[in-house]
Amino acid sequence: MSSEKGNNNKILIAVIVLLIIGMGIAGYFIFNQKTQIEELQEESSLSKQQLEDEYESLSMQYEGFKMNIKNDSLLQKLTNEQAKVQRLLEELKTVKAENKAEISRLNKELATLRQVLKSYIVQIDSLNRANAQLRQEKQEITTKYHETTRTLNEVTQQKENLNEKVTLAAKLDATGISVQATNNKGKVQKKISKVERLVINFMITKNITAEPGERTIYVRIMKPDNDVLTKSRTNTFAFENRDINYSIKRMIEYGGEEVPVTMYWDVEEYLMPGTYRIDIFADGSRIGMKSFTMED
Numbered sequence: 545m546s547s548e549k550g551n552n553n554k555i556l557i558a559v560i561v562l563l564i565i566g567m568g569i570a571g572y573f574i575f576n577q578k579t580q581i582e583e584l585q586e587e588s589s590l591s592k593q594q595l596e597d598e599y600e601s602l603s604m605q606y607e608g609f610k611m612n613i614k615n616d617s618l619l620q621k622l623t624n625e626q627a628k629v630q631r632l633l634e635e636l637k638t639v640k641a642e643n644k645a646e647i648s649r650l651n652k653e654l655a656t657l658r659q660v661l662k663s664y665i666v667q668i669d670s671l672n673r674a675n676a677q678l679r680q681e682k683q684e685i686t687t688k689y690h691e692t693t694r695t696l697n698e699v700t701q702q703k704e705n706l707n708e709k710v711t712l713a714a715k716l717d718a719t720g721i722s723v724q725a726t727n728n729k730g731k732v733q734k735k736i737s738k739v740e741r742l743v744i745n746f747m748i749t750k751n752i753t754a755e756p757g758e759r760t761i762y763v764r765i766m767k768p769d770n771d772v773l774t775k776s777r778t779n780t781f782a783f784e785n786r787d788i789n790y791s792i793k794r795m796i797e798y799g800g801e802e803v804p805v806t807m808y809w810d811v812e813e814y815l816m817p818g819t820y821r822i823d824i825f826a827d828g829s830r831i832g833m834k835s836f837t838m839e840d
Contacts, residue, residue: 592641595651599633602657609664615671622664629657716754716798718805718824718832721746725838736817736838742809744792744822746832747802756799762790762825763807768818773809783828790825 606626613619632653639646725739726732733739744763762781765773772789780787792807817840824832 592636592639592647595647595654596633596636598654599629599636602654602661603629603633605661609668613668613671614675618664618667618671625657625660625664632657715829716751716759716826716831717749718746718826719749721822721824721832721834723820723822723834723836734839736815736840739815739838740811742811744807744809745805746824746834747804748796748798748826748831750800750802752800754798754800757797759796759798759826761794761796761805761807763792763809764789764823764825765791765809766821766823768816768820773813775812781825783825783830 603626606622606629610619610622610626613622632650636647636650639650641647722745724732724743724745725736725741726743727738727740730741730743742765748759748761760781767773773791774789775791777789779790779793781790781793792809794805794807796803796805815838817838819835819837822832822834822836823830
């Protein structure tokens with residue numbers, strides 16, 4: 545009886561030991577499986593985060609390209625694609641990490657979006673090259689324009705200088721200017737109170753470059769107080785962009801040879817003693833000058 549009881553105890557102990565061993569093995573497998581599941585979940589979470597980062601990076605690339613694009617049509621396309629990237633990113637953020645199917649789909653979408661961006665990069669490079677070519681051509685045209693303008697200015701200046709030389713060469717010249725103070729009978733008077741006429745003589749010199757034809761000769765008689773002797777304040781002519789008074793004028797016929805000229809001023813006003821000056825003008829230029837003195 546005691547022997548049978550001892551055997552039963554041994555069997556019970558063996559069963560208990562086996563149960564303990566089984567529970568240990570089961571616990572090990574459960575723990576190991578839980579660890580694997582946690583590792584897979586962590587990998588899925590990391591994969592989702594990495595995918596989100598790549599979507600963010602792609603969106604920033606679109607933004608960077610948009611800042612340097614001036615083409616409105618291409619800019620709108622880039623904006624639309626960037627909006628699509630942002631929409632898929634927001635969709636990805638709502639997907640659970642363990643949803644492999646959705647993550648895989650969004651990963652494929654990312655690959656497609658990258659290919660689209662590459663095609664736009666090719667367009668942008670082509671556009672940039674075209675713009676660079678246009679800028680180079682514009683610079684060349686601008687340089688040629690400035691060179692042409694400079695050449696034209698030089699030619700214009702040379703022409704103006706030549707015209708000025710021709711004008712100076714064609715300018716009349718009055719020489720041998722003399723002034724006599726006489727009475728009405730032509731007798732020279734020494735006293736200013738007896739002077740009734742001023743006789744002005746000069747010679748228009750020979751100049752074969754001057755255009756032949758009629759010329760108007762103007763004479764201004766300046767008194768010692770710098771006032772002009774004139775019969776009327778309306779007697780004016782143009783000189784250096786303004787109208788000035790003249791004392792006497794006369795028409796002459798000039799053919800390029802010497803022409804003697806005599807002009808008269810009839811004294812009808814009070815003449816003060818002092819130094820007077822004769823200025824002679826023709827063709828808008830002063831062609832001669834002479835000073836003389838009259839005393840009491």
